[in-house]
Amino acid sequence: MILEARDLTKRFPWGRTFTGARAWVRAVEGVSLEVAEGDTLALVGESGSGKTTTGRILAGLEAPTSGEVRYRGRALSALTGGAWREFRYGVQMVFQDSQASLNPRKTVAQILEVALSARGVAAGTRRDTAAQLLVEVGLEPPAVFLGRFPHQLSGGQRQRINVARSLAADPSVIIADEPVSALDLSVRAQILVLMQRLQRQRGVGYLFISHDLAVVRSVARRVAVMYLGRIVEEGPTEAVFDRPVHPYTEALLSATPVPNPRLARMRKRIILQGDVPSPVAPPPGCPFHPRCPIAQEICRREPPPLVDAGRGQTALCHFA
């Protein structure tokens, strides 16, 4: 396994309660997951569910409050010197905001050459390697793009540059945080096809963070659903989409548009009551119980166990 998270938690300070005790935002609670070579794990959930914080911890951009991240079997906390550098290059991130991710004062050539120089590519070969990367991400002829600044590119072209920059580090894993959410539908499809092609050619693993279930279904082999900082269901994409076992997953899927109008009419829409509770004071027992359509008394009292639902699916639910 290239990248693993084991029982991660992340808390951010959030002022004080009326009794004077320190309050914490519980952004991530007991998250464990694995990203394998050449594979795609999608992390889905509403905004504020803890997906991005989990991704940032896995990329080494945030330290967990507890738990552990392992890269190629070794805990990040134990990596130093060359082993830490190997991790920093081996795990790259692609962000949603393609504009903010690129230095507006640098040309595409300079942006890519900085990334190549950090990896130790010789100065004399950086320009040629940058051109090859542009060809790899479909920006041809490269000579046209090397001299451009980010503001002279479209959103889709900028996201291709972000992908090219991450490839400059020759990564094993790319953590893509809503990489296509800000793009038009047609450009979105092109970037997804590009990412899938690069995975086939380079064997790179993806942690694909998204709130868009239709996109997730088209790219991921496995999917993990997050709610209030926890993974509430995980399993093979087909199994989770065809037979969700957690009521939250079922509600999320019931709100996803279906292209077939006949199927759309037949489908039962599950409307969740209320808002997502505050991560500063999550409800006791199962944190989903105030909104769960099938909650029972035990759900208000006891945290649910992780249940093996078969077909490789697991869920945090007393009744999965």
Ligand code: SF4
């Ligand atoms: Fe609903 Fe209870 Fe399952 Fe939580 S444990 S998802 S409240 S049924």
